[in-house]
Amino acid sequence: MEPKKIHKKLNELASTAICGNDISSSVLYVSALAIAFAGQYAWITLLIVSLVLFLFRKIYGEVVGALPLNGGAYNALLNTTSKGMASFAATLTLLSYMATAVISANEAIHYLHHLIPSMPIILTTIGLLLFFAILTIGGIRESSRVAIGIFLFHLSSLVVLSGFIIYFLTNNGVELFMQNWNFPVKEGSVINAIFLGFAASMLGVSGFESSANFVEEQQAGVFPKTLRNMWAIVSIINPLMAIFALALFTIPILQSSEFQNTLLIEMGHYVGGKWVAILIAADAFLVLSGAVLTSFVGVTGLLERMTLDRIMPQFFLKKSRTGSSYRIIIMFFLLSVSVLLITNGDVKLLAGVYTISFLSVMALFGIGNILLKVKRNTLPRPETASWPSILLAIGAVLIALIGNILMETPKGSPSNVVVFLDYFIPSIIFIIIMLNRTLLLKFLLNIIHTIFDPIRKFVFKIDKNIVATINHINSQEFVFFTKGDNIATLNKVMLYIIKNEHTKKIKIVLALEKGQVSPPNLSNEIEFLGKEYPEINIEFLVVEGKFSPKLIQELSQKWDIPVNFMFIGSPSDKFPYKIEELGGVRLII
The missing domain is CATH 1.20.1740.10 (Amino acid/polyamine transporter I)
Known part of the structure; x- marks a missing residue:
């Protein structure tokens, strides 16, 4: 993989100048x-x-x-x-x-x-x-x-x-x-x-x-x-x-x-x-x-x-x-x-x-x-x-x-x-x-079926293309890093995914260091969620290692899933990393 070019970040003067030109130009009017x-x-x-x-x-x-x-x-x-x-x-x-x-x-x-x-x-x-x-x-x-x-x-x-x-x-x-x-x-x-x-x-x-x-x-x-x-x-x-x-x-x-x-x-x-x-x-x-x-x-x-x-x-x-x-x-x-x-x-x-x-x-x-x-x-x-x-x-x-x-606008001008x-x-x-493109595509698909069923070959061709588009959108896989959350918390995660993302796949990942063990009921609870949400493929994985920015990047490259499609719950004050160090991981609960 070609190394990503590192771009130097802006200092105080440069950052102030970029936004300061806009706000300081207000003195003119x-x-x-x-x-x-x-x-x-x-x-x-x-x-x-x-x-x-x-x-x-x-x-x-x-x-x-x-x-x-x-x-x-x-x-x-x-x-x-x-x-x-x-x-x-x-x-x-x-x-x-x-x-x-x-x-x-x-x-x-x-x-x-x-x-x-x-x-x-x-x-x-x-x-x-x-x-x-x-x-x-x-x-x-x-x-x-x-x-x-x-x-x-x-x-x-x-x-x-x-x-x-x-x-x-x-x-x-x-x-x-x-x-x-x-x-x-x-x-x-x-x-x-x-x-x-x-x-x-x-x-x-x-x-x-x-x-x-x-x-x-x-x-x-x-x-x-x-x-x-x-x-x-x-x-x-x-x-x-x-x-x-x-x-x-x-x-x-x-x-x-x-x-x-x-x-x-x-x-x-x-x-x-x-x-x-x-x-x-x-x-x-x-x-x-x-x-x-x-x-x-x-x-x-x-x-x-x-x-x-x-x-x-x-x-x-x-x-x-x-x-x-x-x-x-x-x-x-x-x-x-x-x-x-x-x-x-x-x-x-x-x-x-x-x-x-x-x-x-x-x-x-x-x-x-x-x-x-x-x-x-x-x-x-x-x-x-x-x-x-x-x-x-x-x-x-x-x-x-x-x-x-x-305020009154000049005469002849719209408000x-x-x-x-x-x-x-x-x-x-x-x-x-x-935001609703998959829903609209499905709606379009239904209209096509209703109107063009008599012309089966034509309908089949369009059907195939649109389904492929929907599948392409929904093929993106997402990741949620759990800390051993209970089923209520995991259910909130699933509800968020269904409401806000277009996907059919999610990995629920638990990172354990040596000597640590998975909560006894976690696997069964995730299996239960899989039955409750059959439209989404839920995969539970236990990975060895400490949850850290390095682990996030390794899993992102290994699974080819962008970091901004990985989610966590809100960290506490004791969390050892700043949110920006996680590379764009999103908070959803």
Whole structure:
């Protein structure tokens, strides 16, 4: 067997840069967006968002710390509920990445268009998407180098802009900020302004969930640091830029359409002249491009995990020499380009998809944490989130989701919910079909028998092909490692297999070290289960050796069964190995 090429994992800077470009690019629009709804209270709403994100640091830290596998909310729900619920979260995540990639690429080109007016928008947007698709195919480390360069340039540009603004305010004072503070609030309600401002500002933390989708590519201990770094970035730059904006311009000017689209460029031009504005425009192009890269990296990790779990076609598992799943990347590129062409470049129509899917994923991650505490309470984890913080975080996200749904869209534009459903319904239908493909194939088989029995030769040929397809799907063998569990526990295993997997074969394996003996009733109980579930071939095996990652790999190679088709029950605190050391073994009880 050819030795598997080992790919180096990402350090703290590289991991932070990949997801940080997405979340830090929010400074280009979220301050203006918050001011549009909350006026002089925008910086307060942005600080509230920072507090909510602080709560999610613990939530993500607990879930991913306990289950450090790619997939984010999908992985959390897969290991605590069913494939159906996990696939629902995955669909929302995929839509969020798709909308982020298309919107960020298009907005990046619009900023570049300020510098090069003759440039064709749609064609150049496709070129930018193609560039990052090729870069991602080149491998995660190559992508991370570009991400680091963009990330450091972006932070440096913000430092330069802040320096000019502070110098300007030192010389000219902050009287305008005080005038804005006394400016009448829209519709006269401070609470309503803060509510809508908070709902809009929550969009500024998109990207926070991305780190969880490529955690397997990160070095040990890096993931919680990426959460800390992203939280620190948005907690500082977003409220600060809102305060700066309120100190430089009046609220009516800030709420005008021109300033809503290019606030930081206008600020740079006002305090530092043309060259600072050009610097910010170039930075905007680069960091929004970095958000495109975040989408490609995040969606690759997510769809790889879904393909390994046989939700997506196995066609997507083919890897390049650099270790990237190039078929997933190409598919995502084609999907993004098709959406760009369908909208004819008017990507603001995708705002509803981006808004609802992103906030829903955040809420589902919180729900995943609750389920992890209830169903997998013995699973070791490096940190824990308290119950009040989880409920408060989920509640805050739901408030933001409601606020975004209630927001009025521009005249003539469809509502956020309508646009979201236009993309969500076809996506979830495809996932439902993949989850129930054997059932649908059997249903199709029955229809064929009913209609085409008179044409026996034709029916027989199709019958043979479809049965072969079903048998191929069900031929995959699964393994459950028992610790000598009682029949009630083993029955739960069988119920899980029947409900969630397409198979007719399962090995129940007991690993015994020298001197140990099998529980006396175990063999009889498994024989009884075989009679209760005649549709599944149950094979009981006792193997000599200590249950360990090495034994798992040996049995996987010996039986030609992938590790992610091997199951265990939830380990206790005394279990000597971390879950990630087991190579992808799934927890099912």
